[in-house]
Amino acid sequence: MRKFLESDPGFYYAIGFFIIAIFVVALAVLVVISPGSLGAVELVGFVGGFVLFMLVYFVAISVHRLEGRNET
Numbered sequence: 608m609r610k611f612l613e614s615d616p617g618f619y620y621a622i623g624f625f626i627i628a629i630f631v632v633a634l635a636v637l638v639v640i641s642p643g644s645l646g647a648v649e650l651v652g653f654v655g656g657f658v659l660f661m662l663v664y665f666v667a668i669s670v671h672r673l674e675g676r677n678e679t
Contacts, residue, residue: 616672623664630657 610617634654637644645653 616668616675619668619671620665623661623668627661
């Protein structure tokens with residue numbers, strides 16, 4: 608595990624999954640504290656935007672890894 612986190616892409620993947628975990632926990636807390644605060648349309652837009660953001664984040668990491676392979 609430590610060797611995985613010592614590489615740049617591995618560290619970025621770990622941070623990405625940590626951010627996803629924080630997002631899921633925050634949504635769960637929001638639903639428990641204030642169930643009517645987000646409607647279905649707002650929730651779909653909010654989650655959809657986050658998913659698109661994370662998709663771009665992970666694609667960027669993958670591209671970074673591919674660039675590193677071409678240099679050697």
